[in-house]
Amino acid sequence: xxxxxxxxxxxxxxxxxxxxxxxxxxxxxxxxxxxxxxxxxxxxxxxxxxxxxxxxxxxxxxxxxxxxxxxxxxxxxxxxxxxxxxxxxxxxxxxxxxxxxxxxxxxxxxxxxxxxxxxxxxxxxxxxxxxxxxxxxxxxxxxxxxxxxxxxxxxxxxxxxxxxxxxxxxxxxxxxxxxxxxxxxxxxxxxxxxxxxxxxxxxxxxxxxxxxxxxxxxxxxxxxxxxxxxxxxxxxxxxxxxxxxxxxxxxxxxxxxxxxxxxxxxxxxxxxxxxxxxxxxxxxxxxxxxxxxxxxxxxxxxxxxxxxxxxxxxxxxxxxxxxxxxxxxxxxxxxxxxxxxxxxxxxxxxxxxxxxxxxxxxxxxxxxxxxxxxxxxxxxxxxxxxxxxxxxxxxxxxxxxxxxxxxxxxxxxxxxxxxxxxxxxxxxxxxxxxxxxxxxxxxxxxxxxxxxxxxxxxxxxxxx
Amino acid sequence: xxxxxxxxxxxxxxxxxxxxxxxxxxxxxxxxxxxxxxxxxxxxxxxxxxxxxxxxxxxxxxxxxxxxxxxxxxxxxxxxxxxxxxxxxxxxxxxxxxxxxxxxxxxxxxxxxxxxxxxxxxxxxxxxxxxxxxxxxxxxxxxxxxxxxxxxxxxxxxxxxxxxxxxxxxxxxxxxxxxxxxxxxxxxxxxxxxxxxxxxxxxxxxxxxxxxxxxxxxxxxxxxxxxxxxxxxxxxxxxxxxxxxxxxxxxxxxxxxxxxxxxxxxxxxxxxxxxxxxxxxxxxxxxxxxxxxxxxxxxxxxxxxxxxxxxxxxxxxxxxxxxxxxxxxxxxxxxxxxxxxxxxxxxxxxxxxxxxxxxxxxxxxxxxxxxxxxxxxxxxxxxxxxxxxxxxxxxxxxxxxxxxxxxxxxxxxxxxxxxxxxxxxxxxxxxxxxxxxxxxxxxxxxxxxxxxxxxxxxxxxxxx
Numbered sequence: 001x002x003x004x005x006x007x008x009x010x011x012x013x014x015x016x017x018x019x020x021x022x023x024x025x026x027x028x029x030x031x032x033x034x035x036x037x038x039x040x041x042x043x044x045x046x047x048x049x050x051x052x053x054x055x056x057x058x059x060x061x062x063x064x065x066x067x068x069x070x071x072x073x074x075x076x077x078x079x080x081x082x083x084x085x086x087x088x089x090x091x092x093x094x095x096x097x098x099x100x101x102x103x104x105x106x107x108x109x110x111x112x113x114x115x116x117x118x119x120x121x122x123x124x125x126x127x128x129x130x131x132x133x134x135x136x137x138x139x140x141x142x143x144x145x146x147x148x149x150x151x152x153x154x155x156x157x158x159x160x161x162x163x164x165x166x167x168x169x170x171x172x173x174x175x176x177x178x179x180x181x182x183x184x185x186x187x188x189x190x191x192x193x194x195x196x197x198x199x200x201x202x203x204x205x206x207x208x209x210x211x212x213x214x215x216x217x218x219x220x221x222x223x224x225x226x227x228x229x230x231x232x233x234x235x236x237x238x239x240x241x242x243x244x245x246x247x248x249x250x251x252x253x254x255x256x257x258x259x260x261x262x263x264x265x266x267x268x269x270x271x272x273x274x275x276x277x278x279x280x281x282x283x284x285x286x287x288x289x290x291x292x293x294x295x296x297x298x299x300x301x302x303x304x305x306x307x308x309x310x311x312x313x314x315x316x317x318x319x320x321x322x323x324x325x326x327x328x329x330x331x332x333x334x335x336x337x338x339x340x341x342x343x344x345x346x347x348x349x350x351x352x353x354x355x356x357x358x359x360x361x362x363x364x365x366x367x368x369x370x371x372x373x374x375x376x377x378x379x380x381x382x383x384x385x386x387x388x389x390x391x392x393x394x395x396x397x398x399x400x401x402x403x404x405x406x407x408x409x410x411x412x413x414x415x416x417x418x419x420x421x422x423x424x425x426x427x428x429x430x431x432x433x434x435x436x437x438x439x440x441x442x443x444x445x446x447x448x449x450x451x452x453x454x455x456x457x458x459x460x461x462x463x464x
Numbered sequence: 465x466x467x468x469x470x471x472x473x474x475x476x477x478x479x480x481x482x483x484x485x486x487x488x489x490x491x492x493x494x495x496x497x498x499x500x501x502x503x504x505x506x507x508x509x510x511x512x513x514x515x516x517x518x519x520x521x522x523x524x525x526x527x528x529x530x531x532x533x534x535x536x537x538x539x540x541x542x543x544x545x546x547x548x549x550x551x552x553x554x555x556x557x558x559x560x561x562x563x564x565x566x567x568x569x570x571x572x573x574x575x576x577x578x579x580x581x582x583x584x585x586x587x588x589x590x591x592x593x594x595x596x597x598x599x600x601x602x603x604x605x606x607x608x609x610x611x612x613x614x615x616x617x618x619x620x621x622x623x624x625x626x627x628x629x630x631x632x633x634x635x636x637x638x639x640x641x642x643x644x645x646x647x648x649x650x651x652x653x654x655x656x657x658x659x660x661x662x663x664x665x666x667x668x669x670x671x672x673x674x675x676x677x678x679x680x681x682x683x684x685x686x687x688x689x690x691x692x693x694x695x696x697x698x699x700x701x702x703x704x705x706x707x708x709x710x711x712x713x714x715x716x717x718x719x720x721x722x723x724x725x726x727x728x729x730x731x732x733x734x735x736x737x738x739x740x741x742x743x744x745x746x747x748x749x750x751x752x753x754x755x756x757x758x759x760x761x762x763x764x765x766x767x768x769x770x771x772x773x774x775x776x777x778x779x780x781x782x783x784x785x786x787x788x789x790x791x792x793x794x795x796x797x798x799x800x801x802x803x804x805x806x807x808x809x810x811x812x813x814x815x816x817x818x819x820x821x822x823x824x825x826x827x828x829x830x831x832x833x834x835x836x837x838x839x840x841x842x843x844x845x846x847x848x849x850x851x852x853x854x855x856x857x858x859x860x861x862x863x864x865x866x867x868x869x870x871x872x873x874x875x876x877x878x879x880x881x882x883x884x885x886x887x888x889x890x891x892x893x894x895x896x897x898x899x900x901x902x903x904x905x906x907x908x909x910x911x912x913x914x915x916x917x918x919x920x921x922x923x924x925x926x927x928x
Contacts, residue, residue, distance in 0.1 A: 102810075102812070103707075104703060104706070104707060104812040105810045105811050105812050106706070106811075107810075127709065148652070149652045149656070151652075155649075155650060156649075160650060162656065162659075163627070172899070172903065174902075176899035176903075177899060178896070178903050179896075179900070180896065180900060182810075182875060182876075182877065183810035183875055184810055184841055184842075184875075184877045184880065185619075185620075185811065185840050185842075186615055186619060186624060186808050186837075186841070186842045186877075187808065187877045187879070187880065188612070188613045188615075188663050188879045188880065188881055188882070188883050189877045189878045189879050189888075189895055189896070190892065190895075190896055190900065190904055190922070191660060191663065191664055191668075191904060191907055191922075192613075192626065192659045192662065192663050192664075193903065195626075195656045195659035195660070196655060196656060196659070196660050199656050200655055200656075239568060242568070242570070243567070243568060245591065245680040245749075284753075285709075285753060286750055286752055286756070288750055288752045288753070289748075289749060289750040289752070289753055292750070344650055344651065345648060346566075346571075346646075346648055347568065347569050347649065348566070348569050373650075376648075376649050376650045377648055377649060377650070378649075411647055411648075412646075412648055413648045413650075413651045413653045415652045415653050416651065416652065417650055417652055418652070419652050420652070420653060420654065424653075428653070431653055431654075432642070432643075432644065432653070432654055433643070435641060435642045436642045436643070436644060436654065438638075438640065439636065439640075439642050439657065439911075440654055440655060442911060443655055443907075446906045446907060446909070446910030447903075447906060447910075458654070
């Protein structure tokens with residue numbers, strides 16, 4: 001429990017209305033969207049409105065050795081925002097101004113609390129988009145998605161968050177504010193700090209301003225659904241589309257378990273006897289190119305024994321994407337706990353990984369569905385379970401261990417877009433080796449020697 | 465001078481044929497492509513052939529407090545490879561194997577000594593390209609261009625080196641070898657070390673293996689030249705093309721001084737009375753899109769009082785790009801010293817920067833030509849001078865100071881693609897502030913506490 005005098009100092013710094021200490025508020029900030037990780041209520045939640053306030057809060061925390069847990073909208077899926085050591089939750093939600101939209105330079109400057117969808121609404125009148133679109137695009141914040149380097153449905157063609165961050169302002173653990181990058185499309189001045197802080201999950205600094213890259217909105221698109229009788233056919237079709245040198249904006253997969261659950265949940269007429277669906281959207285600036293790409297996709301689907309349905313109207317398109325966006329909520333409705341992973345493999349190993357996930361589910365007698373960004377090799381094997389059933393949870397843990405083992409065996413990685421947080425820290429050594437873990441710790445201690453910022457995430461706390 | 469026993473140990477480690485100590489060899493490694501920086505011959509040049517050898521060399525150097533200067537082909541333009549403190553030049557040129565071309569995953573794995581053009585030759589049969597193309601593409605190495613985060617002519621549409629590096633193996637100053645990233649297109653496991661080492665100019669670690677992203681080669685292209693009567697018109701045309709939401713592969717500018725010099729040098733019929741030329745290439749997968757983009761470019765050129773010439777044959781296209789590729793050699797032929805800068809501004813400030821450079825040249829009575837990647841806002845103001853004329857060199861230094869002051873004033877950056885090295889270190893504080901310089905030093909000391917790797921570059925040596 002923090003000394004009352006600290007709370008009073010925080011109130012003096014940011015205003016009483018921006019300091020939360022009620023039991024209800026503290027419980028509300030004790031968790032995020034991640035299942036099967038510990039919960040911990042903080043001592044206090046502080047909502048600064050300027051970067052100077054952030055500096056003062058950091059200085060106060062450092063002087064009193066209080067942990068700081070930076071937080072956007074709390075939608076992350078690796079336990080990245082849980083206040084393990086109590087301390088201060090630093091919510092950036094009230095730093096939510098769009099500071100600049102510069103259509104001539106294709107850039108926007110925003111505060112970290114701006115919701116991704118709000119940025120897209122602001123740039124739409126200029127014919128522009130900010131492409132990164134995690135499933136939580138209507139709630140996730142720019143700061144949080146930078147800290148997590150979020151992916152999303154359009155990642156295959158348009159890349160992930162880090163591909164769109166041109167500059168940052170960051171408050172460091174020593175209280176200093178640094179700015180790097182900016183509106184120039186090329187910049188090799190200094191080390192690439194923007195990319196270092198993007199994806200650092202709040203463990204190296206607190207992002208207080210973001211310069212983001214925008215692109216012209218694609219003018220044409222075509223959405224399609226491929227229906228397959230085997231996982232292998234679906235996986236081969238994914239590889240075939242890429243091999244045909246078509247890069248769809250979106251190339252998503254759902255296995256039978258996911259298809260059936262979504263259909264039960266949303267009643268949109270999905271083919272529940274299919275073993276796998278591919279949801280595909282090609283887009284671009286030219287009707288002809290989009291048409292040619294759609295035809296190439298059709299051919300690949302047919303060659304791999306799939307049936308192809310095309311969305312001919314906006315309504316049909318929306319229905320298709322509703323299916324995909326409902327995958328997680330539908331699965332989540334089945335039981336009290338959803339363990340959602342994001343093991344990622346090279347594209348050519350997608351089929352192997354799909355089959356491996358299916359087999360692991362069977363081996364441990366678990367309700368396991370897989371969906372995800374097939375074109376990126378970024379799958380979401382998802383286990384529905386009962387957190388009160390200890391025996392089942394122990395099977396879940398064994399299955400998750402094997403999923404990661406399989407992904408690394410296929411030349412893959414622990415996380416394609418959800419981050420390490422606390423959920424995957426124990427696997428890090430398997431991918432990075434001891435020298436990689438040492439490098440992580442060197443980096444952490446160079447920027448945050450006292451483990452003040454989001455302690456216990458990405459880099460394990462030191463044994464004392 | 466190194467003790468003979470060290471040389472013998474190096475010979476034992478890598479073989480006598482991979483250790484150079486003759487006076488001629490040492491002189492050959494005493495400089496790179498940068499003008500107006502000190503020269504210094506090393507004590508020894510070592511050319512390892514495996515990453516294990518690199519580890520052993522680093523361990524030997526650390527034990528004996530000998531500086532290591534990693535080097536690719538030595539084409540960099542910021543003094544990044546000059547052995548300031550003598551010591552060991554570690555040339556990576558004999559680690560030059562292409563280890564893997566994986567068309568299904570659109571990746572290649574290479575050793576650092578592979579020349580960029582050699583990689584492109586190896587992937588061409590698969591219909592693929594590795595897009596980054598610095599002017600030195602036929603000599604620059606993959607390792608060197610990673611260390612420098614090289615740009616190039618295609619940067620506007622296709623991005624720079626860092627956009628194509630998916631994974632690295634690096635030997636650290638502590639002798640440990642770390643690997644991160646790989647063939648997965650998404651990866652948020654650990655901090656983004658790939659992007660940290662790319663552009664770190666050999667000051668944080670030695671790159672010993674690279675996993676690079678490839679893309680399908682564009683099928684169609686159209687090259688054009690816009691001829692303008694004023695710099696302003698040319699600058700406005702650049703902004704107009706981007707505003708029309710056309711992203712050419714290449715959008716280059718040459719001012720009158722450069723045009724005349726190239727024409728004198730190469731006799732290819734350039735319009736020597738023009739105040740500025742734009743060289744433009746649009747490309748893509750669809751003839752229709754390329755045609756539509758070319759038409760949009762034509763309209764913008766005309767709207768801005770330009771004449772447009774189109775290259776209708778491959779021969780005409782080659783001639784056009786010969787003009788651009790000759791810009792630097794042509795200017796270099798005029799005098800004994802070429803000071804080539806790469807101050808970079810947001811695209812919308814291109815005209816301002818062009819005019820500023822012209823005025824600075826006049827103010828200091830210097831032969832100053834400007835060419836460069838206009839579409840990126842990445843200009844190369846280039847001063848031709850006589851290094852033996854001290855009075856002139858002092859005017860050059862003042863002009864360069866003012867060029868950087870102007871770029872930063874326009875919201876730009878010190879370097880778009882040439883790096884900091886030793887040439888721009890003194891300006892770093894102007895862009896990053898003291899807190900940014902502190903952050904640079906923290907990073908350097910976390911990974912290389914003894915300043916063993918490329919000491920005196922990017923981060924100033926400590927005053928002792």
